[in-house]
Amino acid sequence: MTIRLYDTRARQIRDFFPLVPGCVSIYLCGATVQGAPHIGHIRSGLDFDIMRRWFTYRGYEVVFVRNVTDIDDKIINKSAEQGRPWWAIGYENERAFNAAYDALGCLPPTYEPRATGHITEMIEMMRTLIARGHAYESGGNVYFDVRSFLEYLELSHQELDNLLQPSGEGETGKRDSRDFAMWKAAKPGEPSWETPWGRGRPGWHLECSAMAHKYLGAAFDVHGGGLDLIFPHHENEIAQSKAYGDEFAKYWVHNAWVTMSGEKMSKSLGNSVLVSEMVKRWRPIVLRYYLATPHYRSMIEYSEEAVAEAESAFGRIEGFVQRVTELNGGEVAPAAEVPPAFAEAMDDDLGVPQAVAVLHTTVRQGNSALAADDKEAAVARLAEVRAMLGVLGLDPLDPQWATGGEQAEDLHGVVDTLVRLVLKQREDARARKDWPAADAIRDQLAQSGLAIEDSPQGPRWTLGPR
Numbered sequence: 001m002t003i004r005l006y007d008t009r010a011r012q013i014r015d016f017f018p019l020v021p022g023c024v025s026i027y028l029c030g031a032t033v034q035g036a037p038h039i040g041h042i043r044s045g046l047d048f049d050i051m052r053r054w055f056t057y058r059g060y061e062v063v064f065v066r067n068v069t070d071i072d073d074k075i076i077n078k079s080a081e082q083g084r085p086w087w088a089i090g091y092e093n094e095r096a097f098n099a100a101y102d103a104l105g106c107l108p109p110t111y112e113p114r115a116t117g118h119i120t121e122m123i124e125m126m127r128t129l130i131a132r133g134h135a136y137e138s139g140g141n142v143y144f145d146v147r148s149f150l151e152y153l154e155l156s157h158q159e160l161d162n163l164l165q166p167s168g169e170g171e172t173g174k175r176d177s178r179d180f181a182m183w184k185a186a187k188p189g190e191p192s193w194e195t196p197w198g199r200g201r202p203g204w205h206l207e208c209s210a211m212a213h214k215y216l217g218a219a220f221d222v223h224g225g226g227l228d229l230i231f232p233h234h235e236n237e238i239a240q241s242k243a244y245g246d247e248f249a250k251y252w253v254h255n256a257w258v259t260m261s262g263e264k265m266s267k268s269l270g271n272s273v274l275v276s277e278m279v280k281r282w283r284p285i286v287l288r289y290y291l292a293t294p295h296y297r298s299m300i301e302y303s304e305e306a307v308a309e310a311e312s313a314f315g316r317i318e319g320f321v322q323r324v325t326e327l328n329g330g331e332v333a334p335a336a337e338v339p340p341a342f343a344e345a346m347d348d349d350l351g352v353p354q355a356v357a358v359l360h361t362t363v364r365q366g367n368s369a370l371a372a373d374d375k376e377a378a379v380a381r382l383a384e385v386r387a388m389l390g391v392l393g394l395d396p397l398d399p400q401w402a403t404g405g406e407q408a409e410d411l412h413g414v415v416d417t418l419v420r421l422v423l424k425q426r427e428d429a430r431a432r433k434d435w436p437a438a439d440a441i442r443d444q445l446a447q448s449g450l451a452i453e454d455s456p457q458g459p460r461w462t463l464g465p466r
Contacts, residue, residue, distance in 0.1 A: 003058065003347050005222070006297060008230060008252040009155050013349050018221050019250060023063070024055045027212045027249065029225035029233070030066040030112070032204075033093035034074040037100045038272035039291060039302070040258035040265035046288060046393075047255040047296040047350075048224050049106040053391050054346050057338070065215045066109040068094055071116050072204050076190055086191055087116075100275035103284045104291070105393045105400050111215050115207035119193045122202050122210045125244055126182055126195075134243040138173030140185030140198040146178050149239045155252060156231040180236050182206040205236035212237075213246055223249035227256055228264065255296045265302065273302065282307055285401050289314040289394055293356050297349075313360075317385065318396050319453070320363045320370075324382040325397070327375060332397055335390055336383035346391065359388045419450065423459045426452075 003016040018024050028048045031041060045066070055062050070090040079086040094114075101108075126142050129135035134148045146152045146160065153160055163178055181203040186192035192199040212220065225234065234252065241248040257264045265272055278287055290310035294300050325332060338346075339362065345354035366381030389395040422441060429437040442452050450461050 001058065001343075001347065003055070004349055005251055005253055006349050008254050011157070014251065016221075016251065018060065019219055022059070022061060024060045024222070025063045025216045025220035026052065026065065026222045026224060027208075027216055027220060028064070028066045028109075028223075029208060029229055030068055031094070031097040032069040032072055032074060033090045033097060034072075034078045035267055036093055036096040037275050038258075038265055038267070039275055039278060039287070040272065041097070042100050042104055042106075042275055043258050043291050043300065044224070044226050044255050045101050045106050046104060046292040048253075049393060050292055050296075050352065050391070051222075051224075051253070051350055052107065053393060054350060057391050062110075063216065064107075064109045065111045065113070065212070067208060067211050068097075068112060068114045069204065069207060070094065070114045071191060071201055071207075080189075096276065103275065103279050104288045105284070107393075113211045113215060115202060115211070118207070118210050118214060119202065121214050122183070122206050123195050125206065125210055125213070125240065128244055129182075129240065132243065134239075135182060136175065137197045138175075140200055141173065141181055142183035142197060143174055143179040144182055144236065144239060144243075145175065146180070146239065147176060149243050151242065152239050153231075153235060155235050155238055158231065180205060180232065182240065205233055206240060208233070209237050209240040209244070209246075212248070213241065213244075218245070219247035220249060222251045222253055224253045224255070227254045230254060253296075256299045258291070258300045258302055260302050262301070282311065285394060285396065286311045286314055292392065292394075293352055295351065295353050314394070315451075317359065317363055317389070317394075320366050321382060321385060321389075321396055323370060324366060324378045327370070328379055328382075335387040335395075336380070338387045338391060339384055342388050342391075352392070355388065355392075359385065359392075362388070419445070419461050423452070423461070427459070 004013050005016050006012070007014045026048065028044065030045075031037065048064075048066075052062050052064050068090075071086065075086050075090055078084075078089050082089065126135060129144065130137065130142070133145070135142055135144050137143075153163070160178065183195065183197065183200050183202060183206065185197075186199040186201070190201065192201055212223070223234065223237075238248060259265060260273075275287075282290075286307070290307050291300065293310070300306075339358055342355045342358040345351035345358065348354075362381055362384050366378050366385065369375075369377035369381060386395055386397065390398070393400075395401075422445065426438050426441040429435075429441065445452055445461070452459055452461055
């Protein structure tokens, strides 16, 4: 068994060998909390959640770090626009991101550090880089000298002489316009911290280098993030960290975007779809299925129709799980090992689409067993299905998806009682062969969002497609 991952730096799929046998260390660039998350933001969290789950299934102990960028230009600009403290905006949106991760079933990270909690580490890193000639101070700013690091741009595969990176606002005194800011001198009204070079605030790239070093050490296995972070963010992280003396990340893994009309989903384009609004229209488990089942390196073109198709596809899986569980007297079949074809797909650069095809094939086999009254085979297929769903974070029997607590359970009981009264009227109509009345009752229930299925054990209801 060898897991293989596409390494952006190598531009090829590589066999994965952890630095420490039996352990995997992952650093994922998390949220910049200037606003509430849309589904494009959360896709990265979902993709790397599945990576983490697969490593765990394969027997690895995983340390997963996902940072929070709680200070940067965007947050400061939002603070000025809204007339609110920068930290209030950051905290509010950090909570919104965590609510979105939780709603879509992401496991909590091992560590989730905030940038502002690691100023001391950033100052130490800058001291060392200045002493080694890789960075310099100018007017209270600290810049990284990109020409001092010969490996610069090996991740994004660009040529330095062809690189256009104009000076940012307030970034004065650069030796080269392509040098990037590690520390920005304080401006009136902006947050700042004391350093040997005067008061100021960190640059975005420095934050991640300092946090990765603190929580994962000088070398770790996987650094992840969206494609848009390859340059300049990840390229600059590499320069800082390696010039500091770290080996840094062994594998670089990047997920593709969620797009609308062919453009990357982003707040600046005005085409974002907030998670908080989406979960009001679609069940969170359906949104997870929609966002997490395409291959992580493939773009997702968002549309309502695509989400509806995902709902129908997941409904077939969920219906099978419910039917066999009921047939088994409500006893939940324990998860088995995943089928070999599923494991082969997941080992090959997290081939989730191929793995999901195996999942649907197993569901069809289970439904055939149900049709043949082969309870033993149906229960066996259920165990395999639950194992695969567990890896994908999509097991409907997992307590994660039993949201709402006692209030939701009570509401379900009330609805169940009312629906069964209506279904009894439908059964009475069928018994007297009043087919129009029976069909009318079924149609009315469907219009209310309920799907009715006739089974040997009697009619059963579920929430139907929207």
